[in-house]
Amino acid sequence: MMKRLWPRSLFSRLMLIWLIGICLVLAVSIAIFINDRNQLLSEGFAREYQVWSEGFAREVSSNADILDNLSLEERHRMLDEEQGDGRRGRLRLGLSLPEHARLLPDDHPLLPALREAMPDRQIALYTYPRGEGRGPPTQRGEGRGPPRYEPLAVSVKLTDGSTLIARLRGRYPMPDQPPTLSYSYASALPGSLLALLIGVGILTWICVRIATRPLSNLSAAARALGEDPERAPLEPEGPTEVIQAAEAFNQMQQRISAHMHERTRILAAISHDLQTPITRLRLRAEMIDDATLQERIQSDLDTMQNLIREGLDYARSMEISAPAQPIDLNGLLAALTGDATDMGWAVSVTGQASEPFTGHSVALRRALWNLIENGVKFGQSVDITLSETPNEVHILVRDHGPGLPVEEIDRVFEPFYRTEFSRNRETGGTGLGLSITRNLLHVQHGNIRLGNHPEGGLLATVILPRNRSR
Numbered sequence: 001m002m003k004r005l006w007p008r009s010l011f012s013r014l015m016l017i018w019l020i021g022i023c024l025v026l027a028v029s030i031a032i033f034i035n036d037r038n039q040l041l042s043e044g045f046a047r048e049y050q051v052w053s054e055g056f057a058r059e060v061s062s063n064a065d066i067l068d069n070l071s072l073e074e075r076h077r078m079l080d081e082e083q084g085d086g087r088r089g090r091l092r093l094g095l096s097l098p099e100h101a102r103l104l105p106d107d108h109p110l111l112p113a114l115r116e117a118m119p120d121r122q123i124a125l126y127t128y129p130r131g132e133g134r135g136p137p138t139q140r141g142e143g144r145g146p147p148r149y150e151p152l153a154v155s156v157k158l159t160d161g162s163t164l165i166a167r168l169r170g171r172y173p174m175p176d177q178p179p180t181l182s183y184s185y186a187s188a189l190p191g192s193l194l195a196l197l198i199g200v201g202i203l204t205w206i207c208v209r210i211a212t213r214p215l216s217n218l219s220a221a222a223r224a225l226g227e228d229p230e231r232a233p234l235e236p237e238g239p240t241e242v243i244q245a246a247e248a249f250n251q252m253q254q255r256i257s258a259h260m261h262e263r264t265r266i267l268a269a270i271s272h273d274l275q276t277p278i279t280r281l282r283l284r285a286e287m288i289d290d291a292t293l294q295e296r297i298q299s300d301l302d303t304m305q306n307l308i309r310e311g312l313d314y315a316r317s318m319e320i321s322a323p324a325q326p327i328d329l330n331g332l333l334a335a336l337t338g339d340a341t342d343m344g345w346a347v348s349v350t351g352q353a354s355e356p357f358t359g360h361s362v363a364l365r366r367a368l369w370n371l372i373e374n375g376v377k378f379g380q381s382v383d384i385t386l387s388e389t390p391n392e393v394h395i396l397v398r399d400h401g402p403g404l405p406v407e408e409i410d411r412v413f414e415p416f417y418r419t420e421f422s423r424n425r426e427t428g429g430t431g432l433g434l435s436i437t438r439n440l441l442h443v444q445h446g447n448i449r450l451g452n453h454p455e456g457g458l459l460a461t462v463i464l465p466r467n468r469s470r
Helices: 010-068 072-084 111-117 183-225 240-285 291-317 329-342 361-379 433-443
Strands: 091-094 123-127 153-157 163-168 325-327 346-350 357-359 381-388 392-399 447-452 458-465
Touching: 010 072, 010 091, 010 111, 010 153, 010 163, 010 183, 072 091, 111 123, 183 240, 240 291, 325 361, 329 346, 329 361, 329 381, 329 392, 346 361, 357 361, 361 381, 361 392, 361 433, 361 458, 433 447
Parallel strands: 346 381
Antiparallel strands: 091 163, 123 153, 153 163, 325 357, 381 392, 392 458, 447 458
16 A cells, blocks of 8 residues: 555655655644743743732732721712722722622632732632623633633721722733633634745755756656667766766767667678679679579679668668758758659659758658658558648658558568568568668657558658757
8 A cells, every 4th residue: 555655756755755754843843832832921921910910919908008097988989989980090999799799719829919918908809790891701702712811809808897899990811721822823823834835845846856857867868868879978967876877877878879880880891891792793693604593693683782782871871970951841852752753653742841951961861762762662652741840840751552560560660671561572672761761860860650541551750850959
């Protein structure tokens, strides 16, 4: 199961490893950040509550001291003024507890501050339902966790035995509620994480692409080597291991190229040297009195001569040293059609090229002539269609013969391979024509594809690139 889920390409594997690693690092970092933040908030909240409770206790104590020094009439007048002014301090003073007041336990964290500020007074702490226009406690912070505030009232015994009730205006913090992420912060966290992951993903893609691009170039060079052994050497770049692989690849390409040149020179030398003994045999055959035997020997010598000539052409087709020049494809095809017409062949051309092709005129002419000759030989008539794209020129050569079996379409490019139909005396050959054609096209970065036309006959597609790499 893991093998099926594990990506196959190096790029995908590095992307997966980097993303998983970065996500783990982010998760741990966020967990540590939240834990430290909560700890700092807890410490700050505790300090804030201590300061608040001490200030609150001092305020209650000062009000109690003031009321102790007032007469009963002055005390009631002060309380009446307090009830009429909603902006005096943070306490609301009175002489009676709110309705449904509930006594808080002695371990309430606010009581130590009150007792420290008023050690000689009797103190009690109450809470009560909020009913003064602010709504019940369940509505405060609804949907954001439990409320952290509640109404509060302090009962303080004065020296004359009366009771002062100091109710807190507004709300006060509850120290027993641990601080949590605020609602706005918590709602923004997923979006922030998503944006962070997208940014990290883009950065990871760029880094991995830069790291794996030399390998992609090496893979592309290896694929192109089979089509063009004379291509420019690969530029070593990237990590040390990739540079070493590129240098080894360049050495291999040089050895392959040297081997092919050596093989071509051997073939050309053998083909050239065989012409001398064949010429001597041809002269000696003239001295044979038996006409029938003489004709058979001359026929065999002609076959050998054609084979040697094709061998030389095949060897030369792999090495073209002349510089590339602009070629007028329209004029070249018109000239080939004219030559074919002079020989009595039925050849037609349609289509036009908008600009010249940069290549080797002699090699391209020989390649196209081979295709026309084969088409006429096996299909009587040939139709040539010239078309182009922004990057390529296509020359389609179609005959009206029987075509080829599918299994033989690729094999006909092999040197000295002949189909069964081409082995008779009238249509036979050496089996090098299409091999020479492909070599002549490959030398100028072109290509050829064969296929059977839907309406019958063989269709050869010559592909010539607009932009040459060298």
